[in-house]
Amino acid sequence: METTQSGVPVLLFLHGVGEGDPAGRWRAALETALPGVGYPGLSDVRVISPWYADALRERGEKVRMPGTTVGKLRKEALDAHRRDLVQRTAAMEQMLGRHVRGQDAPLATAVVNAAVGSPGFVQAQNYLQDEGVRAQVLTRILGELPESGRIVIVGHSLGSVIAADLLSRLxxxxxxxxxxxxxxxxxxxxxxxxxxxxxxxxxxxxxAWWVNLWSASDPVAALRGVSSVFPWVLDLKVPxxxxxxxxxxxxxxxGTAAAATAVGYALFGSRSREIVLASTGVDITLDPQERTGLQALRYAHLISERLDGEQAERYRGALRLVQAAVIADIRVRAHRNNRPLPLAVQDLExxxxxxxxxxxxxxxxxxxxxxxxxxxTLAEQNLLAPFEIDVDRKVRIxxxxxxxAGMGLGSSLGRSVFEALDEATRVLEGKRAIRWVKWGTVAIGTLALALATGGLALAAAPGLAGAAAVTSALAGFGPGGMIGGLVTAGTLVSAGTTGIAVGVLSPGTSPESVEALVKSQLxxxxxxxxxxxxxxxxxxxxLAEMERMLHRERTLLAPxxxxxxxxxxxLDRKLAAVTAALNHMGTDSTWQVLA
Known part of the structure; x- marks a missing residue:
């Protein structure tokens, strides 16, 4: 049997330690919560709730471990699957609430560690340590499942571990x-x-997707979700x-609204259009540089919404002028290229x-x-240049x-951007004190580097920011405007070897600019x-080419x-930044083959 007659997927509930909730209190709680978030109850749903509490207590007859049935995807298929899952997860986040990973709490973790070894958790010990017990539990569950169709899995406590273990064996x-x-x-x-x-x-x-719910007062969750281990999972903190x-x-x-909504959506689909993944974003006629500018403006607006008082007034006033300048730049460039102005741009004037x-x-x-x-690049850019308004880091994050989240990539990616920048900062600073600058501004960074390379770095850039795209951007916007600055900065971060090394070597490129560039690259x-x-x-x-050329230049000049x-x-400051980045990358086995 694939699904119920109504076409609704099968619902599988996997219990944790203890007696396995034979009274079905989990189901009663869900039945009560579903109508509260706009979904029907479970009367038309085939529910499978295997009981395996006895199998967790001791090993019975010897059972072979069920084999894996879900093979590994090849790179192209895996990339496509990851993209689809990221978008589905981002849509779930928009519906359910903000991703909250939690934190590593040593004391809470110690409590869980102690509990696992205690007599009261012998069932968990058996599943984790006795392959025979694990095999008989998985076999019993698989014996109750349909061979094909769609299924929704809810796993509680140890049942969540069993659910994860089961995925590749379905x-x-x-x-x-x-x-x-x-x-x-x-x-x-x-x-x-x-x-x-x-x-x-x-x-x-x-x-299709995985949502994990955790509570700050739940000792088993230990103040965190599971995305620290499985970063593609959506973690939600619930009361x-x-x-x-x-x-x-x-x-x-x-009984929480988040759980009922997640299960309800998996079983019955969206209550409205809020989960539809079709893009409703910027007009498809926008080119990559125009999209870059509009995304930067959107980020500035999202910052503006979080400000208050006198700072908010100044920020919004500056943003108004910057937005007018960006739209005017796009208009002039479109006219030069005999290209109609996209409607998405016209609407923003x-x-x-x-x-x-x-x-x-x-x-x-x-x-x-x-x-x-x-x-x-966006996180490091002064979005309001030439104006300067210092915004609290928490607001920017x-x-x-x-x-x-709005890009369909999940809010956790936004936080990860700043975590990556923080780690890069720690690596490059070491025991030194570096006065960091926003290297995307006109006076330093991209303009100096772009000019110092004589165009070599920009011409060598791969992908969207290739020679034609960058030339077009700079011809229309110049490296000093918002769009030109973002495109140039992004190009230099991902540029090839010789061109960027020439720019770094130039006396016209300040050590601060090189440090900021290397920080972004790392x-x-x-x-x-x-x-x-x-x-x-x-x-x-x-980076390796930069280091080689900087060493060579210093060897020539020092005597x-x-x-x-x-x-x-x-030269020493530039070299210190480049070497620190390479040393950090060299500690990762991924890069050791290149080292």
């Missing part, structure tokens, strides 16, 4: 329409049964009871006599991999989370690693120059 014809885990201990290293943490580094091909025992119960979790200011819509034109360099590498994207050797080769000559000091 019948080949069975598609998981959604996985909802509640009160999960999966982030704890003790629960890495069968090397699950490594196996699920990438989302399995049979899974349950303040008492440790009831806070962990399945009925406490399944501000009326400087009115208090209102049009906000660019969200755009979903980039994949997660394509967004890495633009987002790092929250705005970036909203930006990436942040790109770190962010790609966080997202489990394949390494791109371009940045490694660029005849004063010991503290400005040119030697500048």
């Amino acid at each position: 019948p080949a014809g069975l598609e998981v329409a959604g996985l909802v885990t509640i009160g999960s201990p999966l982030a704890n290293a003790h629960f890495d049964v069968g090397a699950l943490h490594g196996q699920l580094r990438n989302p399995p091909a049979n899974l 349950t009871s303040l008492l440790p025992g009831p806070s962990h119960s399945s009925r406490a979790y399944l 501000p009326d400087l006599t009115s208090s209102g200011l049009p906000v660019p819509p969200a755009s979903r034109h980039l994949s997660q991999e394509e967004a890495v360099v633009p987002l790092i 929250e705005a970036m989370e909203d930006l990436t 942040a790109v590498v770190i962010l790609r690693t966080k997202l489990h994207l394949e390494p791109d050797p371009t940045i490694w080769m660029s 005849y120059s004063d010991e503290k000559a400005e040119v030697i000091t500048a």
Whole structure:
């Protein structure tokens, strides 16, 4: 039997330790919560709730471990699946609420570690340590499942571990329409049964999305979700009871609106158009440089929404003038190229006599991999140049989370952008104190580097920011405007070897500019690693060439120059930044083959 007669997927509930909730209190809680969020109850749903409490207590007859049925995807298929899952997860986040990963709390983790070893958790110990017990539990569950169709899985506590373990062993014809885990201990290293943490580094091909709910008062969740281990999972923090025992119960979790909405959507579909993934973003006639400008303006608007008082007035006033300048630049460039002005741009032209200011819509034109360099560049750019308004870092992070959520890439990517920049900063500073600058501004950074390369770096840039695109951007906007600055900065971050090395070597390029460039390059590498994207050797080769040429230049100049000559000091600072980045990358086995 594939699904119920109504076409609704099968609902599978996997219980945790104890007696397995034979009274079905989990179901009663969900039945009550579903109508409250606009979904029907479970009367037309085939519900499977296997009981395996006895199988967790001791090993019975010897049972062979069920084999894996879901193979690993090839790179192209995996990339496509990841893109689809990221967009589905981002849509779920828009419907359910903001991703909250939680934090590593040593004391809370110690409590879970102690509990796992206690007599009261012998069932968990058996599943984690006794392959015979694990095999009989998985076999019993699989014996109750259909061979094909669609299924929704809800896993509570140890049941969430079993659910994760089950994913790769499900019948080949069975598609998981959604996985909802509640009160999960999966982030704890003790629960890495069968090397699950490594196996699920990438989302399995049979899974549409995974939402994990955790409560701050649940001792088993230990103040965190599971995305620290599986970064593609959406973690939601929900309120349950303040008492440790009831806070962990399945009925406490399944009685929340978030749980009911997630399960309801998986079973019955969207209540409205809010989960539709079709792009409703910027007009398709926009070219890459215009999209870059509009995304930057949108980020500035998202920042503006979070400000108040006198700072908010100044920021919005400056943004109004910057937006007018950006739209005017796009208009002039379009006229030069005999190209109609996109409607999406026309709609954003501000009326400087009115208090209102049009906000660019969200755009979903980039994949997660394509967004890495633009987002790092955007986070480092002074969006209001030539105006300067210092905005609290927390505001910038929250705005970036909203930006990436609107891009269909999930809010966690926005936070990861700043985490990558923070890590890059720590690596480059070491024991030194560096006065960091926003290298996307006109006076320093991109303009100096672009001019110093004589165009070599820009011409050598790959992908969207290739020679033709960059030439077009700079011809229309110049490297000093918002769009030209963003395009140029992004190009230099991902540029090839010789051109960028020439620019770094130039006396006209300040050490501050090089430090800022290297910081952005290293942040790109770190962010790609966080997202489990394949390494791109371009940045490694660029940094290695910079280091070689800087060493060579210093070797030529040092014997005849004063010991503290400005040119030697500048070379040393540039070299220190480049070497620190290469050394950090060299600690990762991914890059050691290039080292």
